[in-house]
Amino acid sequence: MxxxxxxxxxxxxxxxxxxxxxxxxxxxxxxxxxxxxxxxxxxxxxxxxxxxxxxxxxxxxxxxxxxxxxxxxxxxxxxxxxxxxxxxxxxxxxxxxxxxxxxxxxxxxxxSFSEISKTIYNAIYSQEFNENLLQYNIINTLSSIFFENKGIDVMINELSHFISKSIILMDCEYNVISASFTPEYEHLVNGIDLPKVSSVGTASYISHTEISDTAYTNLKINYEIFRFYIITLPNFTGMLCILIDDTELTSPHKMLLEKVKSIISLEITRSDKIKTISNSYHNFFFDFLISENKKSEKEILEICNFYDFDYTKKRVCASFILENCENDQHRNKIISTLQKAISNTFRDHQNLFLCANNNILSLFLFYKLEQSNIEAVNNTYNIVYDFYNKLGDSISCTLHIGISRCHSGITSIRTAFRDTLNCINLKKHQNINEPICCYSNKHEYHLLSEMSEASLMKLCEDTIMPIIEFDKDNNTNLINTLKVYYLSKFNCTDTAKKLFLHRNTLINRLDKIKELLHGDFSDNDKMFSVYLGICAYEILKH
Known part of the structure; x- marks a missing residue:
């Protein structure tokens, strides 16, 4: 109306x-x-x-x-x-x-206003009644198909016809279980064969104020890319994917899909068409990790229980990110190789969980609550370091590895994963050559990165601004000299070696730094503040 x-x-x-x-x-x-x-x-x-x-x-x-x-x-x-x-x-x-x-x-x-309101509301109620009646009819039809054992294909065809949209039903590995296309998309079906579907990037989740467990994402069908509205089926038995063309799904149709997803899930389970999934490798769980869609503790608990993710223990996450792969096939092959290598290497490690998407594989290692956070992180680093060395040249692309802090509690599962992404991003910005970066080793950068740009600039002004201005005016890099000197524990010999400088050249630079800072390096508290200023400056640069 x-x-x-x-x-x-x-x-x-x-x-x-x-x-x-x-x-x-x-x-x-x-x-x-x-x-x-x-x-x-x-x-x-x-x-x-x-x-x-x-x-x-x-x-x-x-x-x-x-x-x-x-x-x-x-x-x-x-x-x-x-x-x-x-x-x-x-x-x-x-x-x-x-x-x-x-x-x-x-x-x-x-x-009168009451007459006008009555006319409008009568029409609204009549429309809602008709929509509810139509929904009841299709739900009754799908239920009859289920009880009469007519099969999932008939069920999907009926649903597609009712909402006038093409529908693809897949398991969590993007294997097509059933599909029904409207006339304008029938070319996607080659004879009696089901279409080949692959993911294009990661899901873009809608606001958490909308219906839960839904997302819009792009999928590739026989080399063509289409936008889909995705509904995760109960017990993660599959994905109901509705092709979005020129017209969006209406709210009544979205509500209908939410109501019928349980019937579809039951039919999939009975039909034996769903692929059995290894508990150690789940795209759906990875979608939960990357999603900004807020979930209650109860919802997270259901996900953990389904995938046997031990939320009762402490955990450290290690993420492996692939770059510079030749193509999608090459990348998928490497992800598969990594998954198998980790599964074989950590076969005796009882507390292990793996999940992945197109170019990231995340490994969770679990520890007893009485173990210290430091011990858990150090143990994870040693395990991952040994694993990386054993890989050798078998991974023919760039591999970045990030290790999180140690976390506990059910609401911090995503935080551990995001720790790994944050430290990998920091590694890239600082051009650190080491393949493995640990969040705990760069706490100062992560804490400072949460500050506003104005606060970071104020920290620079209060600590190292004279050096910044001198470098800018004279095309020098005293900032880096001071940072290396600090990290070398104020040892001139070690600093000169790292910077490939003659000792006298280094001393001259340090004298200039003392002059600009109006002090020497004897005050540890002051020098720590100066180091934080250097970190803030590097964050601002990137």
Whole structure:
């Protein structure tokens, strides 16, 4: 129902649109009455606003402001009853409504607001009843298909026909279980063979205020890329993928899909078409890790229980990120090789969990609660370091490895994974050559990176700004000299070797640094602040 329907297709006669005629397709989802300026803050999007105009009848400024404020609310239109306080709607309101694009409706004096509201709400309730009836019919149809053992293909065909969308049903490894295409997409099916589907990047999750466990993502079908609306089926038995073309899925259809997903999941389980998944390798669990979609502790608990992820213990995450692979096939092969190598290497390690997507493989190692965080991280580093050395040249691409802090508790599972990404990003920014980077070894950078840009700049100004300005004016790099000197524990010999400098050259540089900082290197507290300033400067640069 929209404004055009209200004006031209109801028993209400002589309604007239005097401004904003180009927006007569505006939806009407509810009705509100404007009898006080404060009501505007409660007006909702797509709401028809009715008024007699009493609150602004003698105030031209208020008339203009009312139009502007209502436009900002996203309401459907403002409908003003005439012959009550206005003979006709003021021209200044018509001009402003036309200017901002707010439909302005002239309502005959002989219709009460209750009559108008009743007409609209009767239509809304009738539409909702019909939608519920249609939903009941399709749910009843799918249930009958299930109990009559007609199979998953018949079920998906019926659902596709009902929502007028192409549907692909897959397991978690992107193996197609069933598919049904609308006429314009039938070319994707080659004879009786099911289409080949592969993931293109990672899922882009919708807001957590929407229906849970859904996402929009791109999938490749026979070399063509399409956008899909994805629903994860109960118990992670598969994915229901609806191809999104020129028109989005309607809200009733989304609600319907949520209702029928349990029936589809039951049919998949019974049909034996679903591929048995190894508990050590799960794309769905990885989607949970990368998702910004908020989940309650109960939801996370269900995911952990399904995948046998031991949330009761401490954990350290190590992520392996691939770069510079020749192509998708090469990358997938390496991911598979890594997974098998880790499974074989850590076969005796009872507390192990693996998950992956296209170019990242994440390994979780679990530890007893009584073990210290330091011990858990050091043990993980040693295990991963030995594993990396054994790989040798078998991985023919660039491999970055990040190790998280030690975490505990069910809500910090994602945090451990994000630790690994953060330290790998830091490694790239600092051009660190070591393949393995540990979050705990660079705590100062991670803490500083949470500060605002202004705070970081203030830290630089209070500690090392004279050196920054000198380097800029003289094309030198005293900042790096000071950093290496600090990390070398103020040992001139070690610093000179690392910088490939003659000792006298280094001493000259250090003397200049002392001059710029107005002090020497004897105050440990001051030098630590200077080092933090260097870290802040490096973060700002990148």
């Amino acid at each position: 929209n404004l055009d329907w209200l004006i031209n297709s109801t028993e209400l006669n002589n309604f007239k649109c005097v401004a904003g005629k180009s927006n007569l397709n505006n939806k009407i989802l509810s009705v509100n009455v404007l009898d006080n300026p404060d009501v505007i803050r409660w007006i909702k999007k797509d709401e028809l606003v009715l008024t007699t105009g009493y609150i602004f009848k003698d105030d031209t400024e208020a008339q203009i402001n009312i139009i502007r404020e209502l436009k900002e609310t996203g309401c459907s239109a403002l409908a003003i009853k005439i012959k009550r306080f206005f003979e006709t709607i003021p021209s200044i309101m018509i001009e402003e409504a036309e200017k901002v694009g707010l439909p302005l409706i002239e309502v005959p004096f002989y219709y």
